[in-house]
Amino acid sequence: MTQSAPILQTSLKNFSPQANELSVGDISISKIDKLTGSTPFYAYDRQLIINRVTQLLTSLPKQISVHYAIKANPYPSLVQLMAEHVSGFDVASKKEMLLAIQTGIPVNNISFAGPGKSVDDIEGAIIAGVTLHVESVGEIAKVEVAARALNLKANIAIRVNPKFELKSSGMKMSGGAKPFGIDEEEVPRVLKNLPLEYIKLRGFHIFAGSQNLNAKAIISAQQQTFALAQQLVALSTQVTGVKIDYLNIGGGFGVPYFANEQPLDVALIADNLQTLIQQYASLVDGLELILELGRYLVAEAGIYVCKVVDKKLSRGTTYLVCDGGLHHHLANSGNFGQVIRKNYPLAIGNKLNNKELEQVNIVGPLCTPLDILADKIQLPKANLGDYVVVFQSGAYGASASPKDFLSQPNLREILL
Template sequence: MKPSINIPTTSLQDYLSTCSELCVGNHPLKHIEKLVSRTPFYAYDRQLIINRVLQLTNTLPKEISLHYAIKANPYPSLVQLMAAQVSGFDVASKKEMLLAIQTGMPAEKISFAGPGKTAEDIEAAIIAGVTLHVESSGEIAKVKLAANQLKLKANIAIRVNPKFELKSSGMKMSGGAKPFGIDEEQIPQILIDLPLEQINLRGFHIFAGSQNLNADAIISAQQQTFALAEHLVELTKQITTVKIDYLNIGGGFGVPYFANEQALDVGAIADNLQALINQYKTLVTGLDLILELGRYLVAEAGIYVCKVVDKKVSRGTNYLVCDGGLHHHLANSGNFGQVIRKNYPVVIGNKLNHNERELEQVNIVGPLCTPLDILADKIMLPKASLGDYIVVFQSGAYGASASPKDFLSQPQVSEVLL
């Protein structure tokens, strides 16, 4: 066993200058392969996740409750770890809700979002006591019916589709016509019609977008979010007898995946949040003020690892063929929202200390019978051998669970938290 390596405070890429073989949780790749019995696998570094959460909570205002969006990575061991690090969970399915509850997280700290919730989803959420983020008048009607049948009161927050959008966002979730949330101009009538005998209105969820590296854009969206929230809370007072105790301001924090991308300036966002809290002191007093993040907390703490199983040259192009690919890591293949495919950070995990003169340009592909199965395109790497480990960084979020794992009936991918 090689000497242990200090855990970095940011991402697994920091290991590049410290060892010849990449390690996760102080375990080299060859040992991790033996632990999980095969490649391909995902490996997540628990200490990096803890460090990221601590760094963030120490930066954010004390009034902010940090919630983890389980959809980013629902690996059960990772979710259990998160339960001890964050103040609550956001879930997007009944299965995620059951996972969240079984960590011991209090039900009032769990929210259930997403359009198209089934009657079964809604009944389960009411029984569990979690907060449903309702996304349409039709969904409110379903909640009323389920609460009546169960003879239980449902906890809800109204997800609002604001008129503004989160500029520079990888995925825009607000502004214009959207399947998410209720248009802000419809909220007065929604409040008038709200069946308060069956429903406990806790507050509002205003989520504008995700994967954003532009601090100014996030700051602008948060300023508009607080202004809208103040208006909605005042409107609620005028129309109902409800006292709001819940405001989820969404998240949107991105991580750098591609060349020339810069890490998000969280300090500037935190300063702006503190200024907003001071400005809207009357609004936030007594509120559970929630910042909901997924990708930002886990993406940089995970890697995807597969093995070179063949090498070939086709009309002057060098190919490395691996035992893993898009069926395990759809986002890295470029088929999960990229308009123009770009390479994630990729290395040969057992050849980190290499000589620059030994580099060669290669295309790295997977085992699938499709030209879409790309791990890296025209990338400079040390000369590879059969059995070398291909490592894709920034793979802790939207990896295994966001990929077509049964495509072409290939072997399943393993996951491990170390």
């Protein structure tokens, strides 16, 4: 199976190889191994994250605020770093909300989305002053009850499930029947019945999908988002008399993981946003326009590192058995939404320039055939103690994996 050469080359360059070995923040992975105490670990490169956010902010129109979706990577030091570079956070649980608040970012710039929020979640958000993205009529009723009991006003934005979908997305989250948001056609009725005594309607959240590498598809969704938002804002002003000051247009910016995937053309999207801002000037005036991104900001800044602990030959196939795998990196094992498993870009992190190659299958220590790190991959010949490094691992890694499966030792994380 071929590795995705362009992504691999970028990754190798990003993690500035010192001679034969990868490094993160100028520390070689063998030193990070000693620093953290052992493999497996995730290491995140602070400067790569800063570069990514800075480049993005430079290319986007100044009217756009970028919020970081903490679910992509909730490692506390990374979230703290993000707080210095983005305007706000999107959280998906009370734990993420507490993390966000403690970074010192203004609570006004924190939103709490996701279906099935508990009373405890809702009360927490109301007390903190965080904006609840309400996902159903039932949730609005719960918010009203909680706000009344607390004698506080809840800030909400209505998450809308639009009729359109974000085409060619890794995960579609709008169009058709969805657990997310209130169907577009239901919103007028919901607006009429909003309990405004206890609820302050800030605006709308329209999140159509995630992991999209097709700029044209994102542009099309954004065009439809602005058109829909214009209708909704006009209607809500008419029905509730409330001035809307908040529009979250979602995100969906993807990163390339596999062979034949190309990086997203953000410049095209930025140009189109500029056009939309001009076209919808009266809508945008006085409105906070939010782009909500997770993996695009962090995925390429993280690597997962584990060590070869056994090497064996089985009927002609060479296996590298490592001390890490599916339980730390579910996405790389192919079990986090992929239909057909493909290899992430990978390297033997301490043998970058070794010329002798070998085709191997790389597996983890779990007693299940699902525990795959790489399938039929050509890499420099590796032995016990060598490092297997998985690139594009800064998002949906540690926190999206079943760490307790088979009660293996804990992994470590570090931001350098």
